[in-house]
Amino acid sequence: MFADDDRPTPKKLHEIGCDLSFLSVAEIEQRIALLHKEIERLEADKLSKTSSRNAAEQFFKSK
Template identity: 75%
Template sequence: MFADDDRPKPKKLHEIGCDLTFLSAGELEERIDLLNQEIARLEADKRAKTSSRSVAENLFKSK
């Protein structure tokens, strides 16, 4: 029943506000790429949600 608690937690690839002192330029570039991918994913989801809301609003306006 509590087997889920025994699983190892995935390592965070980046935490906002973390200390960057000991990261190499390559590691920083990897994190920048990761964050840019996440931004693109968030923007795509936002566009999809905004689009469906606009469709719903237009449907109710036309009646």
């Protein structure tokens, strides 16, 4: 019914490869913290998927 195109897009907190020359040390530290949290999230998801895959492989090996 309504197009979502007219909604403002949220500003990205960090974009890989962006120019860092205008950032303060505090802003860089914030981005580093953000990226560490993202790495932790990715590693947790990877672990979950690996565990699920290993369980499935063990299930089908036992058959």
